[in-house]
Amino acid sequence: MAKATKTAAADYRALDDKGLADKISDNELQMKRMQFSHAVNPLENPVTIRSLRRDTARLKTEQTRRVKGI
Secondary structure, three states, rough: HHHHHHHHHHHHHHHHHHHHHHHHHHHHHHHHHHHHHHHHOEEEEHHHHHHHHHHHHHHHHHHHHHHOOO
C-alpha cells in the first residue's frame, strides 16, 4: 500500500497547478455523487469512497505544499 501511495504522490507532483485544481474538483464531484448514490442504494464496494477521499486529501496536500513553497 505504501508503494502505491508514493507513486500516486509522484504523479500528483508532476501535474501543473491548473491540472491539480481540476483533478481536485473532479474528485470532489465524483465523491459527492458516490456518497449520494450510496445513501440511496448501497454501493457494491463502499471502500471506493474512502480511497477517493484519501486521494483528494493527497491532492490538497500537494496544492498546499506548492502554496507554502515547501
